[in-house]
Amino acid sequence: MEKDKVLSIKNLSITFTTNSGDVNAIRGVDFDLYRGETLAIVGESGSGKSVTTKAAIGILASNGRINSGEVIYSFKNADGTERPINLLNFSKREMRKTINGKRIAMIFQDPMTSLDPTMKIGTQIMESMLCYPNKLKARYNDLITSENVDYKFAKKQNKQDYESKKDLIKESYKKDISEAKKKNQGVSDIKNDYKNKLKEIKTAFDNQNKNLDMNFKKSKSSIKEDCEKYRLSLLKKRDDKIAKATDEMKDNNDEEFIAQKNKEIESAKRDYISQTKVTKEYAKSRALELLKLVGITDAEKRINNYPHQLSGGMRQRVVIAIALACSPDILICDEPTTALDVTIQAKILDLIKKLQKKLGISIIFITHNLGVVAKVADYVCVMYAGKIIEKGLIDEIFYEPAHPYTWGLLSSMPDLNTNDKRLYTIPGSAPNLLHKPQGDPFTPRNKYALKIDTVVEAPMFKISETHYASTWLLDPRAPKVEMPKELKDRIEKMKGDFKNAKK
Amino acid sequence: MLKNETAPLLEVQNLKEFFKINHNDKVKAVHGVSFKIYPGETYGLVGESGSGKSTIGRSIIRLYDITSGNVYFDGIRISAGTRWNEKEIKFTKIRTNKKVKELTSEMNKEIKEVKTEHANDKELSNKYIEEIKAKYKPQIEEAKKYCKEVVDREKGNIRSAKYDNKHFEEAYTKKLVTEIDEKYKPIFAEAKTEAKQKKAKEAYSKEVEKAKKTKLMPQMQMIFQDPMASLNPRKKVEDIVAEGLDIHHMYSSLTERRDIVLKWLKKVGLSVEQANRYPHQFSGGQRQRVGITRALVMNPKLIIADECISALDVSIQAQVVNLMKDIQEETGVAYLFIAHDLSMVKYISDRIGVLHLGYLVETGTTEEIFNNPIHPYTKSLLSAIPTPNPEVEKTKVPLFYDYATSNIDYRKGSEHLISGTHYVLGTDEEIKKWQKK
Numbered sequence: 001m002e003k004d005k006v007l008s009i010k011n012l013s014i015t016f017t018t019n020s021g022d023v024n025a026i027r028g029v030d031f032d033l034y035r036g037e038t039l040a041i042v043g044e045s046g047s048g049k050s051v052t053t054k055a056a057i058g059i060l061a062s063n064g065r066i067n068s069g070e071v072i073y074s075f076k077n078a079d080g081t082e083r084p085i086n087l088l089n090f091s092k093r094e095m096r097k098t099i100n101g102k103r104i105a106m107i108f109q110d111p112m113t114s115l116d117p118t119m120k121i122g123t124q125i126m127e128s129m130l131c132y133p134n135k136l137k138a139r140y141n142d143l144i145t146s147e148n149v150d151y152k153f154a155k156k157q158n159k160q161d162y163e164s165k166k167d168l169i170k171e172s173y174k175k176d177i178s179e180a181k182k183k184n185q186g187v188s189d190i191k192n193d194y195k196n197k198l199k200e201i202k203t204a205f206d207n208q209n210k211n212l213d214m215n216f217k218k219s220k221s222s223i224k225e226d227c228e229k230y231r232l233s234l235l236k237k238r239d240d241k242i243a244k245a246t247d248e249m250k251d252n253n254d255e256e257f258i259a260q261k262n263k264e265i266e267s268a269k270r271d272y273i274s275q276t277k278v279t280k281e282y283a284k285s286r287a288l289e290l291l292k293l294v295g296i297t298d299a300e301k302r303i304n305n306y307p308h309q310l311s312g313g314m315r316q317r318v319v320i321a322i323a324l325a326c327s328p329d330i331l332i333c334d335e336p337t338t339a340l341d342v343t344i345q346a347k348i349l350d351l352i353k354k355l356q357k358k359l360g361i362s363i364i365f366i367t368h369n370l371g372v373v374a375k376v377a378d379y380v381c382v383m384y385a386g387k388i389i390e391k392g393l394i395d396e397i398f399y400e401p402a403h404p405y406t407w408g409l410l411s412s413m414p415d416l417n418t419n420d421k422r423l424y425t426i427p428g429s430a431p432n433l434l435h436k437p438q439g440d441p442f443t444p445r446n447k448y449a450l451k452i453d454t455v456v457e458a459p460m461f462k463i464s465e466t467h468y469a470s471t472w473l474l475d476p477r478a479p480k481v482e483m484p485k486e487l488k489d490r491i492e493k494m495k496g497d498f499k500n501a502k503k
Numbered sequence: 504m505l506k507n508e509t510a511p512l513l514e515v516q517n518l519k520e521f522f523k524i525n526h527n528d529k530v531k532a533v534h535g536v537s538f539k540i541y542p543g544e545t546y547g548l549v550g551e552s553g554s555g556k557s558t559i560g561r562s563i564i565r566l567y568d569i570t571s572g573n574v575y576f577d578g579i580r581i582s583a584g585t586r587w588n589e590k591e592i593k594f595t596k597i598r599t600n601k602k603v604k605e606l607t608s609e610m611n612k613e614i615k616e617v618k619t620e621h622a623n624d625k626e627l628s629n630k631y632i633e634e635i636k637a638k639y640k641p642q643i644e645e646a647k648k649y650c651k652e653v654v655d656r657e658k659g660n661i662r663s664a665k666y667d668n669k670h671f672e673e674a675y676t677k678k679l680v681t682e683i684d685e686k687y688k689p690i691f692a693e694a695k696t697e698a699k700q701k702k703a704k705e706a707y708s709k710e711v712e713k714a715k716k717t718k719l720m721p722q723m724q725m726i727f728q729d730p731m732a733s734l735n736p737r738k739k740v741e742d743i744v745a746e747g748l749d750i751h752h753m754y755s756s757l758t759e760r761r762d763i764v765l766k767w768l769k770k771v772g773l774s775v776e777q778a779n780r781y782p783h784q785f786s787g788g789q790r791q792r793v794g795i796t797r798a799l800v801m802n803p804k805l806i807i808a809d810e811c812i813s814a815l816d817v818s819i820q821a822q823v824v825n826l827m828k829d830i831q832e833e834t835g836v837a838y839l840f841i842a843h844d845l846s847m848v849k850y851i852s853d854r855i856g857v858l859h860l861g862y863l864v865e866t867g868t869t870e871e872i873f874n875n876p877i878h879p880y881t882k883s884l885l886s887a888i889p890t891p892n893p894e895v896e897k898t899k900v901p902l903f904y905d906y907a908t909s910n911i912d913y914r915k916g917s918e919h920l921i922s923g924t925h926y927v928l929g930t931d932e933e934i935k936k937w938q939k940k
Contacts, residue, residue, distance in 0.1 A: 044816050044819070046786070312552060341551040341552055341843045342843060342845070342884065342887040343551055343883055343884060343887045343903070343904075344551070345887065345889075346886075346887040346889070346901040346903075347901075347903065349889075368816045368818075370817070371888065371889025371890055371891050371896070373893075374889060374890065374892055374896040375889050375893075375896040375897070377893075394893045395893060398891060398892065398893050409818060410891055413817065413890075413891045414821075414846040414847055414849060415890075416845075416873065416885070416888060416890065421850070422825060422828070422850070423821040423824055423825055423850050425818065425822045425825055426818050429786050429788055430786065494890075494891075494892040494894075494895070495894075497892060497895050498892065498894040498895050
C-alpha cells in the first residue's frame with residue numbers, strides 16, 4: 001500500500017552566525033512524514049531537534065541561515081487540488097498567511113509561557129480563527145500563494161542562470177583579449193562579438209522573464225475569475241433559495257407556512273455568511289467544541305478563565321486546543337510533556353494519541369525521553385550533533401538498535417523491573433558544533449569507535465527497507481560488534497514481557 | 504536498610520506549613536508530615552507538583568518559618584512551629600470561659616430561686632446562698648486553674664520554641680563542647696605529669712576553639728532545579744562555588760580558597776580551567792555539577808536536592824544521579840532527594856516517601872514501595888512511568904487516580920504498618936481493600 005507523504009525534508013543544512021563563529025547546527029537531515037502517522041525525533045539537547053522543525057515552518061531565529069535542502073510539503077488548496085511545494089521558497093508573510101497554524105501547528109514545551117496571561121483562554125483559541133475572517137479572501141490567498149511561490153522561484157532561477165552564463169562569457173572574453181594582446185592582434189572583433197553575445201542572453205533572459213510574468217498574470221487572473229465565480233455561485237444559490245421561498249409565499253396565506261418559509265430564507269442567508277465569513281459566534285462554538293475535544297470539563301465556564309486559573313495539565317490541553325483550532329494537517333509537538341509531572345504526562349500523551357486517531361493528523365514529536373517515544377511514535381529518528389544517525393520503525397529502533405549511540409540511550413533509561421544499583425551512562429557530553437568535527441562527532445564518547453571513525457563520518461547503511469543507521473560497524477569490512485550484553489538481556493526481557501502481556 | 508542503632512541526622516515531626524493568602528483563606532501546603540533521615544542515606548520524596556515536596560525541603564532548611572511541628576538536625580531543634588500551641592491556648596480559654604459562664608449562670612439561677620422562695624426570711628436565704636456559692640466556687644476555680652495550667656504550659660512551649668528558633672547555633676556549640684569535655688575527661692585523669700597535663704589542656708582548648716567556630720546550618724545545603732537560574736551569570740564558577748566559604752570565613756588565604764574549590768571541582772568531574780568560566784559557557788549537565796559543587800564545598804552532612812535532575816535530559820540525568828551516588832560513597836553525605844519521577848528516584852534512594860496534597864500517603868524502603876505498592880496514588884505514579892518498550896506501552900492502560908472522586912479522605916486515615924518499615928496512610932477498611940487488590 002502506498003502511503004501518502006505529507007512532509008519530507010531533504011538534505012537540510014542550517015548554520016547559525018554567532019559572535020564566536022558559525023555553528024553548523026544541522027548538517028544534512030532527511031526524513032519523511034506520512035499522513036496520519038507519528039514521527040518521533042529523539043536526541044540530547046543541542047542535537048538540533050527543534051531547529052529542524054522550526055526551519056520547516058519558517059520561525060528560525062534571525063541569525064540562522066539555511067544553506068541547502070528542501071522542505072517539501074503537499075499543499076492542499078481550498079479547491080481540493082494538491083501539489084508538493086518547497087516551504088523554504090515561501091516568504092515570511094506567505095508562511096504566516098497560509099501555513100503557520102492553518103496547515104502546520106506547533107505545541108511548545110512550557111504551557112505557561114506559550115499562553116498570554118492577559119487574555120481569556122476562549123479568546124486565545126478564537127484568535128487564530130478570527131485572524132483571517134474573510135473565507136473568500138483566504139481561499140484566494142491560498143491559491144495565489146502556491147502560484148506565486150512557483151513563479152518567484154522560477155524567476156530567481158532564471159536570474160541565476162543568466163548571471164552564471166554572463167560570468168562564463170565574461171571569463172572567456174577576458175581570456176580572448178589577453179591572448180589577442182599577446183599576439184598583437186586587434187581586439188575590436190572580439191569586443192563586438194562579446195557585446196553581441198551579451199545582448200543575446202540578455203534578450204533571452206528578458207523574454208523568459210516576460211513569459212513568466214505573462215503566465216503568472218494569466219494564472220492570477222484565472223484564479224481571480226475562479227474565485228469570483230465561486231462567490232457568485234454561492235450568491236446565486238442564496239438568491240435562488242430566497243426567490244423560491246418568496247414565490248411560494250405569494251400564493252399562500254397560511255401563517256404557519258409563511259413562518260416556515262421565512263425561516264428558510266433566514267437559513268439561506270446564514271449559510272451564505274458561514275460559507276464566506278468566520279463569524280464570532282461560529283468561532284466561539286468551535287472553541288467550545290475544541291475544549292470538549294481536549295477533555296476539559298465544564299467548557300462553558302472554563303472558556304472565560306485566564307491561564308493562571310488552570311493547572312499545568314489543563315494549560316497544555318488549552319495549548320493543544322489552540323493548535324487544533326484551524327484543523328491543521330501536521331502537528332509539531334516540541335517536548336510537550338517535559339515540564340509536566342509523570343501522571344499528567346501520561347494523560348496528555350493519551351490525549352494526543354486519541355486526537356490523532358479521531359482527526360487523522362500527522363504528528364512530529366520531539367522529545368529526549370525514549371519512554372515517551374515508545375508510547376506515541378510509529379517511526380523514530382535519532383539525532384546526534386545535527387545529523388540523523390539512525391532511523392527506522394519503532395520496533396526496529398527499540399528491539400534491533402544498530403548505532404552505539406542508540407544503544408547508550410536505551411541503556412541509560414531507568415528500568416523499574418531490575419534491581420541494578422547503577423545506571424548506565426554515555427560518558428562525556430554532546431560536542432560543540434562551533435568546531436567542525438573531525439570524522440564522526442560521536443567518536444570521543446563511543447566505546448566501539450573504529451579507526452576510520454576519527455577520519456570519515458559514516459554514511460547511512462541500509463539495514464532493512466525502513467531501517468537505516470550511520471555507523472561504520474555496519475560496513476562488511478568492520479569487525480563484528482554485538483550490542484552490550486546488559487542491553488541485549490533487557491531487550492530479550494522486554495520481548496518476553498510483551499508476550500506475557502499478550503497472553 | 505534499618506539504621507535504628509544510630510541517631511537520625513534529620514528528624515521531622517508532624518510538620519505543618521500553611522500559607523496565608525488573605526484574612527479568610529490559607530493554603531494548607533503540608534499537613535502533618537513526619538520522617539527521619541539517617542546519616543549517609545538517601546530519602547526520596549516523590550509527588551506531583553503542588554503536593555508540597557519543595558515546601559518541605561524549604562521548611563527544613565529554614566527558608567520558611569514552619570507553622571507547626573518540629574525539625575531536629577543533628578539532635579538540635581532548629582525550627583519549631585507555634586501555631587498549634589497558640590490554638591490550644593485560644594481554645595482552652597474559650598472553653599473555660601464558656602464553662603465558667605455556664606456555672607455562674609446556674610449558680611445565679613439557684614440563688615434567684617432561693618431568694619424568691621425565702622423572700623421573707625433573709626437570714627435563711629443568706630445561709631442557703633452561702634451554701635450554693637460554696638458548692639460552685641471550687642468547680643469554677645478548678646476550671647480556671649486547669650486553664651491557667653494549660654496556658655502556662657503552652658506559653659512555655661512557645662517561649663522555648665521561639666528561643667530555639669533563634670539560638671540553635673548556641674545549642675549546637677554547647678553540644679559540641681560537652682562532647683569534647685567528655686572525650687577529654689579520661690585524658691585529663693590519665694595525664695599525671697604536669698607537662699602531659701599542659702599538653703592535654705592545650706589540645707583541649709584548641710578543640711573547643713574550633714568547636715565554637717563550627718556552625719550548624721552550613722552543614723545543610725540545597726541544590727536547585729534549574730541550574731541556569733540558580734547560578735549567578737555575572738560570576739565565574741570559582742566565585743560561585745566559593746561564595747559559601749566567603750560568607751563563613753572558611754579559609755585563611757586566597758590560595759587555600761582556590762585549592763578547596765579546585766579539589767571539589769575535580770571530584771565532580773570538571774577541569775581546572777573550567778573554574779575561570781562563566782555559567783553560560785557550560786552545558787546543562789555541567790551547570791548542575793557546578794550547583795552540586797557549591798553545595799559540597801561546605802562539607803555538609805545533608806543535601807536537599809530539590810528536583811535537581813528534572814530539567815535535564817535523560818542521559819544527563821543518569822550521569823548526575825551516578826555522580827551523586829559516588830559522592831555519597833566518598834563523603835557519607837545524606838540526601839533528601841525531591842522529585843516527581845519515580846524511575847530515577849529508584850536508583851538513588853534507600854527509602855521513599857510518597858507525598859500527595861501535603862499528606863505522606865506511603866513510605867518505606869525502595870524495595871517495599873516498588874515491589875508492593877499499596878496506596879492507589881503510588882500505583883498510579885508507578886504506572887505512569889513510560890518504559891522503553893513500544894509493544895507493552897501501546898497496550899498499557901495507565902491507572903489514573905483522582906482524589907476528588909475516589910472517596911478517600913486523608914484526614915480520616917492513620918498510618919498503618921504493612922511490613923518492615925512500610926507505612927500507608929488510610930482507614931482500616933481502605934487498607935484492607937487495597938491489600939486485597
